[in-house]
Amino acid sequence: MEIYKYEIQLKVRDYECDIQGVVNNAVYQSYLEHARHEYLVAKGHSFKELTEQNILLMVSRVEMDFKRPLISGDSFAVKITAEREGLKLVFLQDIVRLADNSLCVKARVEVIAKINDKLSRGEIFDTLLV
Template structure:
């Protein structure tokens, strides 16, 4: 079964993102995943600043990352994602592929919830932005 991604973003590994072993430090993968979600949100017609001004705070409640293959300095890679509404959560399924050989490097699952004016909400405020991707 082929995964139906709704968004892709290309990156290049920077030298300072690598550890002493010469591979991308595990924490940097979270930055890649987060940046891709932020850019995806921009594509939907809004951004974090705009929704924060409305009192809506999307926050990560859980992250699962499976590391499959390492990225190295100067590697190009593509972060791909699709999103699902699961109860009150929006769940982002994000995969990172090395561009040169299309090897899967990371499988991620990021659960997010919405806080609306200080209270947990069902996330309905974001459905208009995400509905064509769900």
């Protein structure tokens, strides 16, 4: 069983589905990003605030394994675990359909930081994770 640090619940909207009636693969990235933003807000930070401080968080790598599709009207949760790996902050994110608790997407998102236009050694992530 995974230990998650944050979870947000959302619902699939009709326009997020493709002609086959399932959520378009690119939309899942949007779900993942929205959950990461909300996670930071829950930790007392925002991307706007960080940007104003010349701290830029940037995705450097995304891996997504698609397990089961979501369809219009499905309620789902994006669950997050975050950990620092050297220079990177790594988000391990699962998208789970609530009706049957089935795993739909398993993702790993690596984030780097630039502070005042210089690549950070990752120390900023220690404060963001507190």
